[in-house]
Amino acid sequence: MRKTNVITPFKKLSHVHQQCADSALSVAEETCNSRGVRLTKLRRRVLELVWSSHEPIKAYDILDILRNERSGSAPPTVYRALEFLQDEGMVHKIESLNSYVGCGAPAHNHASQFLICHSCGAVAEMDDIDIRNLIADKAADMGFKIDKEIIEVKGICSQCSGEYSSDKKC
Amino acid sequence: MRKTNVITPFKKLSHVHQQCADSALSVAEETCNSRGVRLTKLRRRVLELVWSSHEPIKAYDILDILRNERSGSAPPTVYRALEFLQDEGMVHKIESLNSYVGCGAPAHNHASQFLICHSCGAVAEMDDIDIRNLIADKAADMGFKIDKEIIEVKGICSQCSGEYSSDKKC
DNA sequence: AAAATATATGTTATATTATAACATAACAAA
DNA sequence: TTTGTTATGTTATAATATAACATATATTTT
Ligand SMILES: [Zn+2]
Ligand SMILES: [Zn+2]
Ligand SMILES: [Zn+2]
Ligand SMILES: [Zn+2]
Numbered sequence A, B: 001m002r003k004t005n006v007i008t009p010f011k012k013l014s015h016v017h018q019q020c021a022d023s024a025l026s027v028a029e030e031t032c033n034s035r036g037v038r039l040t041k042l043r044r045r046v047l048e049l050v051w052s053s054h055e056p057i058k059a060y061d062i063l064d065i066l067r068n069e070r071s072g073s074a075p076p077t078v079y080r081a082l083e084f085l086q087d088e089g090m091v092h093k094i095e096s097l098n099s100y101v102g103c104g105a106p107a108h109n110h111a112s113q114f115l116i117c118h119s120c121g122a123v124a125e126m127d128d129i130d131i132r133n134l135i136a137d138k139a140a141d142m143g144f145k146i147d148k149e150i151i152e153v154k155g156i157c158s159q160c161s162g163e164y165s166s167d168k169k170c
Numbered sequence C: 001a002a003a004a005t006a007t008a009t010g011t012t013a014t015a016t017t018a019t020a021a022c023a024t025a026a027c028a029a030a
Numbered sequence D: 001t002t003t004g005t006t007a008t009g010t011t012a013t014a015a016t017a018t019a020a021c022a023t024a025t026a027t028t029t030t
Helices: A017-035 A041-050 A059-067 A076-089 A131-141 B019-037 B041-050 B059-067 B075-087 B131-143
Strands: A006-009 A091-094 A099-102 A112-115 A122-127 A145-157 B007-010 B091-092 B101-102 B113-117 B123-126 B145-156
Touching: A006 B041, A017 A099, A017 A131, A041 A076, A059 A076, A059 B113, A091 A112, A091 A122, A091 B113, A112 B131, A122 B019, A122 B075, A122 B113, A131 A145, A131 B113, A131 B145, A145 B131, B007 B113, B019 B041, B019 B101, B041 B075, B059 B075, B091 B113
Parallel strands: A112 A145, B113 B145
Antiparallel strands: A006 A122, A091 A099, A112 A122, A145 B145, B007 B123, B091 B101, B113 B123
């Protein structure tokens, strides 16, 4: 069994989140440049808002912020930006929460398994090849050809369960 | 690796669906009786509508039918019945489709992995212990304690991919 | 640079999904 | 049969998302 490929881990309280966001934004700019797609000011700002925490954010929460910044902001403003960002792999939708999280590895296409802490709300992302392979095998047994997997695991993260008592909050 | 526990397989065109529905309804009645909860006429009818096919059904499609049958039907009518049926394990929500499917094994609590054919819309349900264990192991590596897993796999079922050419449609 | 084209955003309206809150009815227990 | 409990009816509204068309901005071609 290979090691899990952790794309976005649960973070310690001590982590400097601005670094996550800055890093994501600059990877996004490079990636968009190399792909010849446009990370416009609006899209960049929406991505920034998605990265404002490690908790998934709702479209209308983004909209509430945008309305204070750009007149004429409306639902399509947000949904179109989110659609672009999802298409480019910068953002993933958490289906079970109708919410959106930033992707820690937007440059390459991948599957995702999300771990969602229902205590602190934080989301970790992995792309675990063992899980992918096992599901593919089991699906193949039933003659099913996979296009996309949605895996959203709910529970309690290590910070919230107090496993690391020196750093209680996520 | 154990054999996959298939709760609801993809069905052949030749299958008599009324049997699925009848069976589900009678298991539901027994299960509710033994639990001392009430499968009222309304709840029973909603379950029947959920079982009207192997494709997930939308709450408002149920409502459209109920409105022709019971005056006073309104969104809460449907959502309350669905909530009961979900709580009792008779129905599962497919989060990525905002839709509902009948469970083929409501009598005992289980995890689910859904295979969703985006050609014919049919949904198969499994509870595969290997998948559950692997995800639990990987999550444990990250210090994460699982409460519930949402696994919705999109792709093409065997009937639609023509693997069984004698019985093309699901 | 100007015109033409393509892409992105603004704007208004509406569709879809889901819940809150309170009233009445049906059922179960005492 | 009265009392309490659970289920349903009813009205209203919240939350999530898309359609359709107008305008603006960016890119390419002339
Ligand atoms: Zn961070
Ligand atoms: Zn947590
Ligand atoms: Zn059937
Ligand atoms: Zn199919």
